[in-house]
Amino acid sequence: MNLYDDIKFIKGVGPKFEEKLNKCGIYNVLDMLLYFPRDYQYISGNIDVSEINEEEKIILSCKVVRINKSFRTRTGKIMTEVDFTYANHNITAIWFNTPYIIKNFVLGNVYNLMGKFKLKGSKFEVISPQVTCNESVEKEIIPIYPLKGDLTNKSLYKILSYAIENVKIIDNMPDNIIKKYNLCSLEQAVREIHFPSSNDLLQAAITRLKFQELFNYSMKLLLLKKRLKTNGNGIQYSISSELSILKEKLPFELTEAQNKVVREILLDAKKKTPMNRLVQGDVGSGKTIVAIIAMFNAYKNGYQVAMMAPTEILAKQHYVEIKNVLKDFDIDVELLTGSTSAKEKVRIKEKIATGNPLIAVGTHALIQKDVEFSRLGLAITDEQHRFGVEQRSKLTNSTDKADVLVMTATPIPRTLALYLYSDLDVSIIDQLPPGRKAIKTELFRESNRNAAYDFVLEEIEKGRQAYIVCPLIEDLEENKLNSVESLYEELSTSIFKGYKVEMMHGKLKAKEKNDIIDRFKNNETQVLISTTVIEVGVNVPNASCMVIENAERFGLAQLHQLRGRVGRGQYQSYCILIANIKSKVTEKRMNIMTESTDGFYISEQDFKLRGTGEMFGFRQSGDSGLLLADFVEDINMLKCAYNEAKLLINSEDGKIKELCVSIEKSLVKSSKFICFN
Numbered sequence: 152m153n154l155y156d157d158i159k160f161i162k163g164v165g166p167k168f169e170e171k172l173n174k175c176g177i178y179n180v181l182d183m184l185l186y187f188p189r190d191y192q193y194i195s196g197n198i199d200v201s202e203i204n205e206e207e208k209i210i211l212s213c214k215v216v217r218i219n220k221s222f223r224t225r226t227g228k229i230m231t232e233v234d235f236t237y238a239n240h241n242i243t244a245i246w247f248n249t250p251y252i253i254k255n256f257v258l259g260n261v262y263n264l265m266g267k268f269k270l271k272g273s274k275f276e277v278i279s280p281q282v283t284c285n286e287s288v289e290k291e292i293i294p295i296y297p298l299k300g301d302l303t304n305k306s307l308y309k310i311l312s313y314a315i316e317n318v319k320i321i322d323n324m325p326d327n328i329i330k331k332y333n334l335c336s337l338e339q340a341v342r343e344i345h346f347p348s349s350n351d352l353l354q355a356a357i358t359r360l361k362f363q364e365l366f367n368y369s370m371k372l373l374l375l376k377k378r379l380k381t382n383g384n385g386i387q388y389s390i391s392s393e394l395s396i397l398k399e400k401l402p403f404e405l406t407e408a409q410n411k412v413v414r415e416i417l418l419d420a421k422k423k424t425p426m427n428r429l430v431q432g433d434v435g436s437g438k439t440i441v442a443i444i445a446m447f448n449a450y451k452n453g454y455q456v457a458m459m460a461p462t463e464i465l466a467k468q469h470y471v472e473i474k475n476v477l478k479d480f481d482i483d484v485e486l487l488t489g490s491t492s493a494k495e496k497v498r499i500k501e502k503i504a505t506g507n508p509l510i511a512v513g514t515h516a517l518i519q520k521d522v523e524f525s526r527l528g529l530a531i532t533d534e535q536h537r538f539g540v541e542q543r544s545k546l547t548n549s550t551d552k553a554d555v556l557v558m559t560a561t562p563i564p565r566t567l568a569l570y571l572y573s574d575l576d577v578s579i580i581d582q583l584p585p586g587r588k589a590i591k592t593e594l595f596r597e598s599n600r601n602a603a604y605d606f607v608l609e610e611i612e613k614g615r616q617a618y619i620v621c622p623l624i625e626d627l628e629e630n631k632l633n634s635v636e637s638l639y640e641e642l643s644t645s646i647f648k649g650y651k652v653e654m655m656h657g658k659l660k661a662k663e664k665n666d667i668i669d670r671f672k673n674n675e676t677q678v679l680i681s682t683t684v685i686e687v688g689v690n691v692p693n694a695s696c697m698v699i700e701n702a703e704r705f706g707l708a709q710l711h712q713l714r715g716r717v718g719r720g721q722y723q724s725y726c727i728l729i730a731n732i733k734s735k736v737t738e739k740r741m742n743i744m745t746e747s748t749d750g751f752y753i754s755e756q757d758f759k760l761r762g763t764g765e766m767f768g769f770r771q772s773g774d775s776g777l778l779l780a781d782f783v784e785d786i787n788m789l790k791c792a793y794n795e796a797k798l799l800i801n802s803e804d805g806k807i808k809e810l811c812v813s814i815e816k817s818l819v820k821s822s823k824f825i826c827f828n
């Protein structure tokens with residue numbers, strides 16, 4: 152069996168099961184192996200009876216002393232009871248509607264029962280325990296998968312074990328690295344992460360897989376860097392004389408920091424080697440206009456420009472702004488996203504293929520195979536920390552000589568940026584446009600929520616608008632977090648009754664989200680209750696208030712991004728963090744937010760607090776492309792993996808060069824970083 156074989160070739164996977172697996176993003180055997188548990192349940196076994204906690208699942212090895220006949224209860228269920236003993240205590244196990252269960256038991260034999268054991272009179276009772284037959288059960292580690300739909304752990308185990316038994320995993324990590332870091336084999340790691348035989352082996356497996364991930368990430372970055380450096384045939388642009396006219400027509404003057412970055416970009420444009428530059432700027436620092444100037448120059452030199460944004464909302468926003476800023480110039484601008492109609496798509500693609508100068512703005516739809524720019528001069532990606540090396544690499548593949556400009560609003564601690572952006576030259580916009588009033592941030596306890604909303608109401612009465620952000624879409628029974636739906640119900644019918652309130656979350660279709668944002672931009676809606684989908688780039692200068700519910704749940708970088716949605720116009724803006732503070736670290740994190748609005752400072756502080764279990768928010772937001780490792784928590788491992796990858800790539804040894812080629816091939820085949828041949 153091959154890693155890239157379709158999932159349907161796994162024994163036991165029929166069309167219905169295949170559909171369920173696809174819903175979890177599992178299409179081939181590799182996807183299956185990389186579908187890691189989200190957590191593990193540690194279940195202790197054979198403990199002293201006095202230590203039994205009725206609310207905790209445990210495993211006890213019990214001896215069958217009596218198998219009772221099934222009977223029907225008053226409510227019509229068939230009840231089956233088997234009596235056991237455990238350390239001289241009587242235990243009755245009860246199952247409902249599964250009378251055939253008794254066929255599994257032989258009088259006098261010992262079985263492991265897993266469940267919650269509750270004391271009823273003088274004996275223990277356990278309802279529907281799972282029965283296993285392991286020989287010893289000091290502790291069992293049960294993986295918990297992030298299941299969707301009606302997929303079950305059990306059905307997953309079955310095909311996972313088939314896949315692990317039948318697929319060959321080739322470990323191409325050089326032996327010296329494996330020895331140096333005392334890593335277990337890749338095959339063992341994959342087996343243990345799904346079927347842990349002990350906690351030590353599980354931890355070793357996680358370490359190995361994280362190392363693999365960070366090593367491959369570094370390889371990809373370094374290979375990209377190498378390719379860029381040896382690529383000398385870029386476009387040498389001249390500087391358009393119309394640039395000064397454009398600058399004059401802008402409704403504002405560029406800040407000193409913006410001017411500096413524009414100069415750096417234009418200097419690159421004049422050079423023979425293609426530009427590969429990152430523009431890092433804090434939220435609201437005005438990166439878009441800098442990008443527009445770069446676009447304008449490339450266009451005026453007769454080239455095509457592609458600008459990619461991570462979401463449709465942002466792509467559209469950029470499109471509108473570009474059209475607006477360039478309205479007095481005869482410039483062709485098009486928008487291509489997932490929701491562009493089929494007919495429009497054909498028209499735009501044909502236009503792109505002609506090679507005529509054009510600015511095409513879009514989502515990843517712009518780097519699909521069938522979009523062929525025949526005269527691409529500049530590719531801009533607005534990463535906002537979503538894209539990462541994977542997309543950069545794809546983009547560079549399709550543009551051998553075009554300039555590449557990457558924009559990000561995520562202030563990354565210097566130590567980390569060194570690794571994550573080592574393939575790029577960096578420009579920083581470290582100044583906000585003049586006249587911006589610093590956002591005032593206040594921390595409110597849960598118990599004081601009403602006061603927070605009273606304040607928001609005052610702002611709305613002044614004509615402003617507000618965002619309310621919650622971590623969840625809908626209420627979960629076991630979770631006490633506020634959800635978009637329940638807050639919408641509550642607030643739209645009480646305090647904000649006289650105003651238009653809308654809700655938005657990631658499950659809505661792109662078109663619905665676009666429409667909601669449009670209504671908010673036009674001030675048809677005064678209060679927008681949303682999940683973090685509004686985090687990225689949304690620009691509504693009239694919005695002066697943001698409430699973040701359960702702020703303790705978000706990473707600081709994310710909170711900073713969210714907060715950056717207000718304070719984008721002339722009004723004094725406010726951010727209210729409502730947090731459930733249960734630890735000193737949470738309090739410290741919240742205080743960092745109330746004390747500073749400087750993204751770089753915040754990210755450094757967050758970085759220092761790492762290892763506390765409350766993370767920066769890269770991996771949780773699923774943006775880094777990493778499955779297991781976390782750039783911040785695993786920074787030391789990243790350093791080691793990066794250095795090893797660097798040594799490998801620079802090696803002149805023929806064998807190692809061959810190895811690099813094989814690693815590169817597997818990196819091309821898979822979009823995940825833990826990939827193997």
Ligand SMILES: Nc1ncnc2c1ncn2[C@@H]1O[C@H](COP(=O)(O)OP(=O)(O)OP(=O)(O)O)[C@@H](O)[C@H]1O
Pocket residue numbers: 403404405406409432433434435436437438439440559560584585687688689690692715719
């Ligand atoms: N020099 C300037 N003076 C005044 N306003 C400016 C200046 N530069 C940009 N702006 C305005 O500031 C707002 C924010 O700019 P922009 O959307 O480019 O920010 P950004 O850096 O992309 O922020 P984010 O990453 O948060 O989206 C826009 O309304 C823009 O028109």
